Every structure is written in C-alpha cells, then in structure tokens.
Amino acid sequence: MKVEDTLQEQNEDIGDDHMSSSQETPLREDAFDLSDEEKIERIKTNVRDIMLTLGLDLDDDSLQGTPNRVAKMYVKEIFGGLHPDRKPTSSTFDNKYKYGEMLVEKNITLYSTCEHHLLPIVGKAHIAYISNGTVVGLSKMNRIVDYYAKRPQVQERLNIQIVKELQRVLKTQDVACVIDAKHLCVNSRGIRDIDSSTVTAEYGGKFKEEAIRREFLDYINLETEF
Ligand SMILES: Nc1nc2c(ncn2[C@@H]2O[C@H](COP(=O)(O)OP(=O)(O)OP(=O)(O)O)[C@@H](O)[C@H]2O)c(=O)[nH]1
Numbered sequence: 001m002k003v004e005d006t007l008q009e010q011n012e013d014i015g016d017d018h019m020s021s022s023q024e025t026p027l028r029e030d031a032f033d034l035s036d037e038e039k040i041e042r043i044k045t046n047v048r049d050i051m052l053t054l055g056l057d058l059d060d061d062s063l064q065g066t067p068n069r070v071a072k073m074y075v076k077e078i079f080g081g082l083h084p085d086r087k088p089t090s091s092t093f094d095n096k097y098k099y100g101e102m103l104v105e106k107n108i109t110l111y112s113t114c115e116h117h118l119l120p121i122v123g124k125a126h127i128a129y130i131s132n133g134t135v136v137g138l139s140k141m142n143r144i145v146d147y148y149a150k151r152p153q154v155q156e157r158l159n160i161q162i163v164k165e166l167q168r169v170l171k172t173q174d175v176a177c178v179i180d181a182k183h184l185c186v187n188s189r190g191i192r193d194i195d196s197s198t199v200t201a202e203y204g205g206k207f208k209e210e211a212i213r214r215e216f217l218d219y220i221n222l223e224t225e226f
C-alpha cells in the first residue's frame with residue numbers, strides 16, 4: 001500500500017479527509033498503533049533519558065515524578081489533539097431563527113505548541129461564519145480551536161485546519177478565522193523579541209469579499225467590556 005493511501009485512510013479516520021495533504025498534520029503510518037498507556041511509558045523513558053543526559057539527579061524528590069508528568073501531559077493534554085477520539089463532535093442545528101448576518105466568536109483562548117521547538121504558542125483566535133441554513137453551538141468553535149491547537153503546530157496550518165473543519169461541519173465555505181499569537185520560540189529564546197506576535201488569517205467564500213472581511217475585522221476590534 002502506498003504511503004499516500006495510508007495517510008489518506010488515517011485522515012479519513014481522524015475526519016481530516018477534507019484537507020489536502022499539505023494542510024494535514026504529518027503523521028507516521030503507525031501513528032495509532034500504540035495505546036495511550038504504551039505511548040506514556042515510552043515517552044517517560046525518553047524524558048528520563050534527556051534529564052539524565054542533562055546531568056539531573058532523578059532521585060531528587062522534586063524531579064522524580066517529572067518523566068511521568070511530562071509523558072502524561074504530552075499524550076493526554078498538549079498533544080491530545082493528535083488522537084481522533086478527542087475530536088469534538090459538533091452538534092449542528094437548523095437556522096430556524098433565519099439569522100442572516102455573520103456570527104463572530106472572538107477572543108477564543110488558544111494554547112498550542114510550536115512544532116519546530118516544542119515551545120508554547122499562546123494567543124487568541126477569532127472565528128466568523130455566515131449560516132447557509134445550519135448553525136453550530138457556540139462552544140463547538142472554541143472546542144475545534146482547542147482540538148487542532150493540541151498538536152505540534154505551525155500557526156498557518158492550525159489556522160487552515162480550524163477553517164476547513166468548520167466549513168465541513170457548517171456545510172458552507174463562508175467561514176473565516178484570524179489568529180494572533182505569541183510564539184515563545186521567538187519571545188523567550190533565539191531572537192528573544194518579547195513584544196512581537198504573529199497574525200494569520202484564512203478567509204473562505206464570502207469572506208474573500210472586501211466589505212465582508214472588513215465587517216469581521218471591525219467586530220474583532222470592538223472593545224467589549226463586561
Ligand atoms: N512559519 C512559521 N514559522 C514558525 C512557526 N513557529 C516557529 N517558526 C519559525 O521556525 C523557524 C525555525 O528555524 P530554524 O532556523 O530551523 O530554527 P532556529 O535555529 O532555532 O532559529 P531561531 O529561532 O532564529 O534561533 C524559526 O524562524 C521560528 O521562528 C510558525 O508557526 N510558523
């Protein structure tokens with residue numbers, strides 16, 4: 001079987017078959033062969049090895065539990081979105097209110113991990129869609145952001161994955177997402193520019209039109225105080 005076929009099958013398994021290969025998270029053929037528990041055991045050994053190599057004393061009370069903590073955190077939390085079982089099911093409803101304007105879910109908190117350095121990406125995602133007869137529960141947008149963020153990521157791909165998934169769920173191209181995020185690999189090491197952040201955007205369907213896009217961006221800039 002060709003690697004592309006296997007990847008295609010995997011992406012169908014994780015419901016990512018609506019993305020082109022360059023938009024999918026690069027996964028190995030055997031990505032789902034090990035159980036979570038087996039992955040935790042293996043990562044634990046590897047983290048232990050890194051710590052020992054750094055010269056740390058793993059008998060120290062404070063360090064003893066670190067390999068296990070890191071392994072659990074990788075598999076169940078910060079990289080949990082690699083597992084299709086954690087993909088949120090997005091309940092949709094008919095747009096019975098006949099709401100015809102765009103809906104914007106803004107300031108969605110985003111925690112991800114840069115795939116180049118495995119350092120945190122922290123930011124906000126802003127999503128908009130125009131219903132084509134289907135609406136989605138508001139929280140599902142936050143959940144979709146969280147699911148794709150919980151993978152080793154580059155911000156451009158994360159942005160596209162969020163939009164593609166919402167387009168699939170909402171059965172419309174009219175979806176947009178803007179992400180503004182700080183990459184600790186830029187802020188805390190390397191060039192150490194603590195002030196810079198990265199803005200990416202993906203505009204589908206009607207959001208490619210200047211006026212619609214402007215309306216979305218104006219909503220994002222609204223100062224909402226509660
Ligand atoms: N396009 C893109 N680049 C990213 C993202 N996250 C991190 N990077 C960049 O990936 C690049 C990796 O470049 P390398 O030169 O291989 O890494 P490096 O030697 O650690 O580079 P410096 O960070 O410049 O020290 C860096 O410029 C990072 O800033 C992202 O989400 N998107």
Ligand SMILES: [Zn+2]
Pocket residue numbers: 114115116117118119183185186
């Ligand atoms: Zn990085």
